Amino acid sequence: MEVKFFTPTREYTERKDEFNKAIQSVLDSGNFIMGREVADFEEAIKKYTGAKYAVSVASGTDALVIASEILGFKTGKEVITSPFTFLSSTSCIARSGAKPVFVDIDKDTFNIDADKIEEKINPKTAGILPIHLFCQMSDMNKITDLASKNNLRVLEDAAEAFGMKWKGKNGVVYRHSGTIGDMGIFSFFPTKTLGGYGDGGMIVTNDAKLAEMAKMLKVHGASKKYHYDYLGYNSRLDTIQAAVLLVKLKHIDEAIEKREKVSDWYKERLKDLNYIKIPKIKGEQRPVYYVFNILAQNRDELAAYLKQNHVGTSIYYPIPLHLQKCFNYLGYKKGDFPVAEKVAGEVLALPIYPEITEDEVDFVCTTIKNFYKK
Ligand SMILES: *Cc1c(COP(=O)(O)O)cnc(C)c1O
Secondary structure, X not given: OOEOOOOOHHHHXXXXXXXXXXXXXXXXHOOOEOOHHHHHHHHHHHHHHOOOEEEEEOOHXXXXXXXXHHOXXXXXXXXXXXXXXXXXXXXXXXXXXXXXXXXXXXXXOOOEOHHHOHHHOOOOEEEEEOEOOOOOOOOHHHHHHHHHHHOOEEEEEOOOOOOOEEEOOOOOOEEEOOOOOOEEEEEOOOOOOOOOOOOOEEEEEOOHHHHHHHHHHOEOOEEEOOEEOOOOOEOOOEHHHHHHHHHHHXXXXXXXXXXXXXXXXXXXXXXXXXXXXXXXXXXXXXOOOOOEEEEEOOHHHXXXXXXXXXXXXXXXXXXXXXXXXXHHHHOOOOOOOHHHHHHHHHEEEEOOOOOOOHHHHHHHHHHHHHHHHO
């Protein structure tokens, strides 16, 4: 048996007519830039997430760069974030001229350890950038408390967090990831829970002024055509991607439920093994299994064994950002964030997508057990 780490073609094959029709309709209209589907998709995202404003852009990375600029993460300022994430979460801070200030992660959730944020806040601090990673959100109660106490901006990197929800402080309602801080972003990179057939991203906010700025910056800083109020970007979501994403969004709840079921299959089979640990969900929230991670003894040997046996895996993230060459100038060294460094050495992502079968999960788990029996 072969189990791929990720495959977009099963879903496409299942709903081929629906996707083809959506794409064909864009081809027939000829509106490739900012076509009707782009506006429709922004409306659909507002409705699904509860955000007041949704501004589509060309990628999750662009969304982070544009939001960082709008929130004033600039030269002379510092932004507190986690080193255990994808590059974009930190490069957006550095690109806008601010200094990324790292805080170690929680050993059970792999998200920023919110109890360690306060000691890093100083008069230069402009914001906090939490990343909702893999399957769960960061502690948004503590983060928003610290932000309002210290007058900081919060940018949520919800690139991986579509569908995740956090229970509000008053304990009544769940709020969608990305809509709790000042601004939030989603990525529609193909592997993501809501993934397109190419690049795409979205900025969400409940603040009319911030949304207005985002709308201008994504089209060269233009307040209206050929009137440039700011130096902006060219960062638009393709109409064809919007058409694909509208189809995907229609079925997203079912896809999220299937991911949940797959995670249960893994948990049933991998619990009580002393050589494997499964991350814990913390805080009152609705997780979404974008990634199913384990912490494994002899991780690299296990990954090689799985590969030999035709099981795809991935390592998110093998090198924490404070140890990346491009961030040498920040002056961090090995040992500065022991939890992130330890997790980076043990974490392994197993195949998870709505279309994976129980037999395939069985095969992955049996292969893992066989490795440790050797
Ligand atoms: C995928 C991802 C991004 C970047 O999104 P792109 O659409 O690929 O630019 C940013 N942050 C995190 C945590 C991600 O996983």
